[in-house]
Amino acid sequence: MIVKPRIRGFICTTAHPHGCAAHVNQQIDYVSTSGTATAAAFGNVLVLGCSGGYGLASRIVAGFGCGAKTLGVSFEKAPTENKTASAGWYNNKAFEARASAQGLYAKTLDGDAFSDAMRAQVLDTIKADLGKIDLVVYSLASPVRRHPQTEVLHRSSIKPLGEVLDIKTVHVEKGEVSNVALEPATDEEVADTVKVMGGEDWQYWIEALLAADLLAANAKTVAYTYIGSELTWPIYWEGTLGKAKADLDRASGEIQQKLDSIGGDSRVAVLKAIVSQASAAIPVVPLYAALLFQVMKEQGSHETCIEHIDRLFASQLQPAANMRLDEAGRIRVDDLELAEVVQAEVKRRWPLVSTENLPQLGDLAGFREDFLMIFGFGIEGVDYQADVDPQSIN
Numbered sequence: 139m140i141v142k143p144r145i146r147g148f149i150c151t152t153a154h155p156h157g158c159a160a161h162v163n164q165q166i167d168y169v170s171t172s173g174t175a176t177a178a179a180f181g182n183v184l185v186l187g188c189s190g191g192y193g194l195a196s197r198i199v200a201g202f203g204c205g206a207k208t209l210g211v212s213f214e215k216a217p218t219e220n221k222t223a224s225a226g227w228y229n230n231k232a233f234e235a236r237a238s239a240q241g242l243y244a245k246t247l248d249g250d251a252f253s254d255a256m257r258a259q260v261l262d263t264i265k266a267d268l269g270k271i272d273l274v275v276y277s278l279a280s281p282v283r284r285h286p287q288t289e290v291l292h293r294s295s296i297k298p299l300g301e302v303l304d305i306k307t308v309h310v311e312k313g314e315v316s317n318v319a320l321e322p323a324t325d326e327e328v329a330d331t332v333k334v335m336g337g338e339d340w341q342y343w344i345e346a347l348l349a350a351d352l353l354a355a356n357a358k359t360v361a362y363t364y365i366g367s368e369l370t371w372p373i374y375w376e377g378t379l380g381k382a383k384a385d386l387d388r389a390s391g392e393i394q395q396k397l398d399s400i401g402g403d404s405r406v407a408v409l410k411a412i413v414s415q416a417s418a419a420i421p422v423v424p425l426y427a428a429l430l431f432q433v434m435k436e437q438g439s440h441e442t443c444i445e446h447i448d449r450l451f452a453s454q455l456q457p458a459a460n461m462r463l464d465e466a467g468r469i470r471v472d473d474l475e476l477a478e479v480v481q482a483e484v485k486r487r488w489p490l491v492s493t494e495n496l497p498q499l500g501d502l503a504g505f506r507e508d509f510l511m512i513f514g515f516g517i518e519g520v521d522y523q524a525d526v527d528p529q530s531i532n
């Protein structure tokens with residue numbers, strides 16, 4: 139079949155097998171040739187949420203920058219005869235193929251990381267293949283979580299708190315800037331969002347690994363968060379997602395107490411805004427990101443997802459790194475996004491931006507390109523007219 143992007147709202151229901159592979163290879167090439175994370179920093183790395191966005195970039199930097207053996211967990215869809223796989227499924231295959239070509243251990247387990255069954259499978263795999271884990275990266279982003287103890291299916295919401303929020307946004311496909319009125323969350327929606335995107339599951343993972351004695355001495359764990367600019371706070375940091383992220387901070391403190399026994403370190407790392415499957419779904423964020431990308435590109439401080447994670451590993455996660463921590467003990471690598479010179483310019487443009495001037499003030503085109511690249515489209519060197527078998531990559 140000829141695979142074309144089929145966009146429905148903020149997701150693309152197709153993924154290009156060769157495009158996804160080329161996208162992964164580009165990131166591996168970046169880390170192998172220009173990356174700064176140094177080899178031998180970590181022996182064995184577990185990445186929860188390894189198939190896309192920041193988790194995939196972390197796996198690439200761990201594997202190809204630090205020479206680590208990586209075990210990844212993700213929840214992806216395999217292809218059928220006439221339907222492409224999800225992008226992450228192809229990404230995992232591409233990662234494994236490159237790792238295998240270099241004699242680097244890489245195994246991916248596909249299934250629900252929130253379930254006890256997946257935890258058991260991961261523990262068994264570590265025992266059989268790896269021994270102990272030096273770094274656990276927690277990079278899950280999901281709209282739902284079935285709680286392993288109660289079997290309740292929790293759904294997250296992306297909503298403000300308190301009152302109706304009237305705020306500027308953009309329709310990514312049409313490029314229309316308008317105001318939307320977002321209904322506030324109920325208490326139940328807040329609690330559900332915390333269950334899905336908060337820190338409880340991260341704690342379950344670390345507790346299970348510790349109980350099975352599968353964490354190496356001085357092991358580290360890092361979970362990713364976003365704080366961002368005041369412009370997005372009403373929908374993010376001060377909304378349902380922010381409550382979940384505050385719970386991640388709580389969990390990090392409790393995990394740290396448990397890791398003290400092995401000299402370990404638990405951190406939440408604050409990352410910059412990028413286009414990912416998860417972030418494209420958040421209202422307001424695409425407009426903010428379009429302005430941000432334009433300003434950062436103009437000022438020469440824009441980083442891609444892989445560049446950002448390479449910097450995180452090289453400057454913050456390596457042993458003896460001089461960590462840039464905030465008052466809550468979080469790692470801050472969102473310093474370039476939040477630089478005064480960047481934020482002042484984004485804030486100046488925010489009230490001015492309209493459908494007509496968005497192409498000058500913002501980089502919606504770059505946002506759209508990044509979005510398509512997540513699904514393997516628009517990658518240099520890929521023949522998009524060629525007939526491809528969605529199952530040809532196995």
Ligand code: NAD
Pocket residue numbers: 186187188189190191192193211212213214226249250251252276277278279280362363364365408409410411412413414415416417
């Ligand atoms: P993403 O959508 O690109 O990736 C999410 C990953 O989670 C995928 O590998 C997916 O397969 C996996 N996953 C989802 N549900 C799963 C399940 N039930 N079982 C197993 N795997 C599952 O997301 P992302 O944007 O890279 O986000 C990762 C983390 O980074 C999140 O905590 C997010 O809040 C944080 N973050 C994102 C941004 C951003 O701008 N995208 C910025 C800062 C921090």
